[in-house]
Amino acid sequence: MWTSPDEFFAMGGYALYVWSSFGVCALILLIEPLAVRSRCKSIVKRLKKEILADQFDKEGSK
C-alpha cells in the first residue's frame, strides 16, 4: 500500500503529527528503562561502598 519510502514518511501530509506522536512515545519508552537502570547502578554502587566502609571500620578497630 506504500509505493515508496518517501510516501511512507510523508504520511499523507500528516508527517509532523504522526511522527512526533510515535517519536515522543518511543523516546519515553526508551528513557524509562534507562532511568531505572541508572538508579539501579547507583544503589548497587552505594551498597558496595557501604560494605567497603564496614570493612575499613573493622580494619581500623583491629
Next chain:
Amino acid sequence: MSQKNTLSNKHFINWFRLSSPMTFYPLAGKLIPIFWVLAFLFGVAGLWVSFFVAPIDAVQGQGYRIIFIHVPTSWMSMFIYIVMAVWAGLGLVLNTRLSSMMAQALAPIGAWMAFMSLWTGAFWGKPMWGAWWVWDARLTSELILLFLYLGFIALQASIDNPRRADKAGAVLVLVGVVNVPIIYFSVKWWNTLHQGASISMTKAPAMAQTMLWGMLLMALALWMYSIAVALMRVRVIILERESHADWVRQLSEVQS
C-alpha cells in the same frame, strides 16, 4: 485426602514465600528478559499492523494512525491505575511489603502512559479538530488521571518512612479508584452542559477489525513492557529498602 491437604498447604507456603522480597528479587531478575522479548515481538507485530496492514482512513487520511499509539496508552494508563490500586490494597490489608513495592513501581509507568496518551491526543486533535487541546470529557478525565498518578508519586516521595509511605499511598490510590468513575461522569455531565456533542470519530465498518487488531497488539506490547519495567523498578526498590539486610549484602552484584 491428607495428601491433597499437604499439597495445597505446600502451594500456600510457596505463594507466601514468593511474596518475600528475598525470594522475589532473583525471580524478577529471571522474568524480566522474558517480558522484554514478548514486548518486542508484540510491538513489532503491532507496528506492522498499524503502518502496513491497516488501510488509509476515508475521512482522516493517514493521520488517523496515531490512534494505534493513542488508544493503547489510554487503556494502559487506566488499567495500570487499577492494578496499582489492587496491589496497594493488598499491601494495606495483608501487610505484605512486596505488594506495596509493586504499587510504587507501577506508578511512574502509569503516569508516563497517561502523559503519552495526552501528548498523542494533542497531536491527533490538532489536525483533526484544529486545536491542540479540547475540553472533551475523555481528555479531561485523562488529565485528571495524570494528576492522580502524580499526587501518588509525590506523596510516596515525600514520606521518608517507607512503611508509612506505603500505607498513605495505598489509601490515596484506593480513594482515587473510587473517585475515577465519579470524576469521569461529572466531567461528562459538565461537558454536555457547556458544549454541544463532542466530536465523534467516523470509521468505515470494514476497517474496524484490522484497527482493533492493531490496537490490541500495541496494547499487549505496552502491557508486557510495563511488566518488564515494573519488575526492574521493583528490584531497585527492594535493594534500596532492604539495603541493610544480610541477603542483599551477599548478592553477587553487590559483592565485587
Next chain:
Amino acid sequence: MSALLGIIHRDLLLVMRRKSEVLTALFFFVIVTSLFPLGIGADGALLRKIAPGVIWVAALLSTLLGLQRIFSADYADGTLEQMVLSPQPFVLLVAGKIAAHWLVCGLPLVILAPIIGIQFDMDAGSLHVLILALLLGTPVLSLIGSIGAALTLGVRGGSVLMSLIVLPLYIPVLIFGAGAVYANTVGLDVSGHFSLLGALLILALAFVPWVSAVAVKIAIE
C-alpha cells in the same frame, strides 16, 4: 562572586536530591489552571479572556508554595547560622538563594505557561507576550516573596502568615503582567507594561536582597 555561584550550585544540588518538593509546586500550577475551565465552562472566547489572569494568579500561588523552602530548611538544621557567620557578605548568599529559588520555581512556570495557554485556546501572539511578561515578573515574585519567607522564619503558622504578608505585595506584578496580555489582545501597545515590569524588577533586584538579609538576621538573633 564565587560565593553567589557556590550557593546557587548548592541549592540546586539540594533540589536535585529531592525533586518531588519542587515538582509539587509545578503540578499545583498546572492543576489550578486546569480547574478553571471545569468551574466556568469550556467556552473558547471566555477562556481566552480569563487566561492571562488565571495563569498569573496560579503563578503567584505556586511561587508562594515554594517560598517556605528558601530559608526554612537551612534555618531548621542550623546551616543558616553558619551562613550568617560566614566571612562572605551575607547579602550575596541571600541573593544566591533567591536566584536558586527562581531557577527552580519561577523559570519552569515560564516554560509551562505556553502549554497552559494552549489549553485556554490563546493565540500565538498572546502566548508570546505572556511568556515575556512572566520572564520579567516571576523574578520579582521570588524576590519579594523572600522577604516574607525571611520574616516568618520559625514563626507558628508561618506559611499562612507568609501568604498574608506577601500576596498584597504581589498586586503590582499581577496587574502589569496580566495587563500586558490584555493590552496585546485588544491591540494596544504593550511596551508600557513591559517597562513597568522591568522597573519593578530592577527596583527589587537593587533592594530586596538587603531587606531579606536583615530579616533573616532578625530571625536568627
Next chain:
Amino acid sequence: MTCIRGQRELFQGLSFGISGGECLHVCGENGVGKTSLLRLLSGLSRPEMGEVLWGGKSIVSDSASYRHQLLYMGHRDALKEDLTSLENLEMYAVLDDVALSQENALATLWRFGLRGREDLPVSCLSAGQKRRVLMARMITRRAKIWILDEPFNALDSKAVQVLQELIEEHVDAGGIVILTSHQALAIKGLKVLKL
C-alpha cells in the same frame, strides 16, 4: 596577641579576656545562659550592654575579619542531610572562603574514620559519624578561634578522646577554644568560667 572581651548581659557585669593558646571551658547548670554567651561571642546576637572585642576592635564594626578567624558550632549539626559528607565539606569551604582541594577533604574525612563513607548522604550516617564529619570541618576551616557548643554530645569514648586531642592540638598551635560541656575535661591549660 591578646584578645579582650568584656560584656554584660543576663549574667550582668561579666568580663573576661582570653588570648591565643588558651582553652576556656564555660560551665554551669542548665538554663544559666551558656549557649547565649557563646552566641554573643560569635556575633550571632548582640549584647544589651557592653561589647565583644577582638584584637582591640569590636566584632560588630570589624565583622568580616573576625568571621574569617571564627568557627562556631551550635547544637544542631548544620549538615545537609541530602548531601554527601564530602559535598558538605566542600560547600562549607566555599561558604567560609577557604581553599580546599578534594584530596585534602578526603584525607581529612579518612582521618576521622569515615573512609568509604565520603560519598554517602549524611542522612545515612549515625549521629556519631555526623559529629566526625564536623570534626573534619573543624580542621578544614583553618580558623583561629573555635566556639563549640556541647561538642562532646553523641560521641563515644573513643571519639571524645579524638576530639580532645584535636582541641589540644589547636590550642598548642596558638589557637583559641571556647566550649561548653557537662563533663569535666582533661585538656591541659584549661581555664574554667563558671556561670
